[in-house]
Amino acid sequence: MSTSIVVHRPSPAGGRRVTVGDEIAGLAHGDRDLVEFLRQAGIEDAWDPLEDPHWIEWRGGRAHRYEAA
Template sequence: MDRARIVVHPPAPSGGRRVVAHVHGEDSILGTAHSLRDVAEFLRRIGVEDPDDVLASGDPLIEWRGAGRDDWPPPASG
């Protein structure tokens, strides 16, 4: 598999962060993550061999937008 570039978008007001893979100039929404565990699962699903290592190492495969890898705020209460 060609290596995708993964973008984890800023936290949404409703909670979670959209995760998108960019492969061959196309975007594919992987889902909404609510923790690093979710991001790791999305990486596994697209064939990343050791997603936990990728997350721990700060691999440039992942771009964190609007917040860091440890920023997982709860949804706003209404």
């Protein structure tokens, strides 16, 4: 995988910004949103990368947590 996927720190209002490469994919409020963003970016079987740190970098908070900061 050459494209970096970053799930940024939770926002004050809740949700986490997701970037795929240099593009903002959207604001995820849960893993289902994140999977949809990955599918839209062309990543098949998008549930598999959620547990693989080589695919996704979780910044500023625990993985799979989307609550307000």
